[in-house]
Structures are given as C-alpha cells and as structure tokens.
Amino acid sequence: MVPGTFLVMDKTRQVEMEEVVAGLAPRLLAYCTGRVGCHALAEEAAQDALSALVERWRRHGPPENPAAFAFAIARRRAGRAAFRRALLRPLETLAGSASNAPGPAELLERSEEVETLRRALGRLSAKDREILLLVAAGELSYGEVAGVLGLSLSAVKMRISRARQRLGSLMEVIHAPT
C-alpha cells in the first residue's frame, strides 16, 4: 500500500470503528484523568490516543486489539502531560498564572469517601496506580493490561491484587480516626 493513502472502508467497518471509538472515549478519559489529574490535559491525551487509533484504522485497518493500541498511546501521552504539568507548576505559581484547571483534588467531589479514595490513590506507588487505573478506569482485561505494560499475565494478576490490597489498606489508615 502506498504510504499516505487510506483504505476505502466499507460501511460496516466504518460503523465498527465508530462503535469502538465511542466505547473507548469515556474509558480513555477516565484513565487519563486519573493519571494527569486535570480535565484539560486528560482530554488532550485521550483525544490524541483516539485520533491515532482512527488514523491507524483508516490507513492499515483495525489493530489486533484496538483498546490495547489506544491505551498504550494514552499511557505515553498522559505520562508526558503529567510530567509537563509537574514541571511547569512551580513556574506558573511564581508567575501568578497558575492554571485554574482543576487538579486531582478539584476533580473529585468533596464527599468524605471520595476524598479518602483520592488521598489513598495519591499515596500509592506509580506502578500500582498505573495498573489500577488501567483496570478500573480503563476497563481493560488482564490480557490487555499485560500487552500495554509489557508484563506477563501472572505478573499483572499479582500486581493488581497487591495494588488493590495496598489501596484498601491506605483507605483504612486514612479513614481511621486520629
């Protein structure tokens, strides 16, 4: 196939792609929001990932696993966005122009349970948080998570189990009256 040309998709494939994109959009957004902690950046990362998936689909047909494909891209984009946000935050604060975009705290409702969950999630290690977000917010299967993170299926199962335990323990500690 000549580079730069697009596959002429029949209507069935077009509909299938749109269905997949519609199903992935909220999942990608939820995952990116958990990673980045900012609606605007999360939207940008999710949109980049979905656009890449659409382009891939139109040029070369559907990837073997569209969800894993999109989340692998979203993971990189969200990581970069989170890094950029952390890097620029002090400068914006110094300049008095800190973004009004809601941070992780502002994203969540201020109910006690949600606040506890937010704090516990913030105390988790990056690896635990990543895998929890992929499974819970991204709604990926263990096999898909293994593909995205480059881990074996058993390693994914072990890590997700431990991450859930740690999150539960942290929530208990935070929730416990001092």
Added chain:
Amino acid sequence: MLPHKLPRPDEGHPVDRSLRSVLTPEPALAERVRRCALAPAAGGSGRGVRGTGAFLLSAALLLVMAGLFLFFPGRNSPSEPAPAVRAIELRTAEPAPFLLNNAGGVVTMVAPDGRIRALVAGG
C-alpha cells in the same frame, strides 16, 4: 467478536467500582473527545507536529545550533580574542558633512566639525 469486547474479570471489585465512580467523565466530555477523534477524514489528526515529533525537532535544532557555535565560533568567541581597536583622530582644515565609511576593516567617521575619527581593527 473483538478482544476488547470480551467480558472483564473482577468487574465488580469494590476498589475498581470506587475508582470508576470517581473518575467516570461526563458524557458530554466523552462525546466531544469521540467527535474530535473521528472528525479529520484524511491527512492525519490535523493537529500538527506534537509530542515526540516536536521534542525531536527541538533537540535536532539545539544540536545544530550547538554545532554551529562550536565549529564556527565567530570573531568574538573566547577561542579567538577580539582584536584591539585603536582610535585615530585627525583634523581637516575645513568642516565637512558627517560621513561614515567602512572599507577594509577601517571605520572612518568625518564629523561636521572637520574631525576625522578612524577605528582601526587589529592595531
């Protein structure tokens, strides 16, 4: 059926449910992302050079600039000290209009009062 449509294990795990309830975006936001992703019919996402491409482009430009600076340092670089500049002042008999001439590395100024100043590089 595509792999992404397979049922997920542990869908009802309480930790997952809690996280999902907190992070689930508004439907309008998800719809906007979906529409934007599907919008460009051809020619890519239409968002220009971003991410890795922009980073690599910036890094390449920086390298080129650094290379140019190192290999073509110019006259005022530390490796080549600036030539001394010596001023010569002469006087002419008659006043002349202000003129500025730069030829062969010698800058000559003729002031209206008739004085001639010459800045000679390398002296």
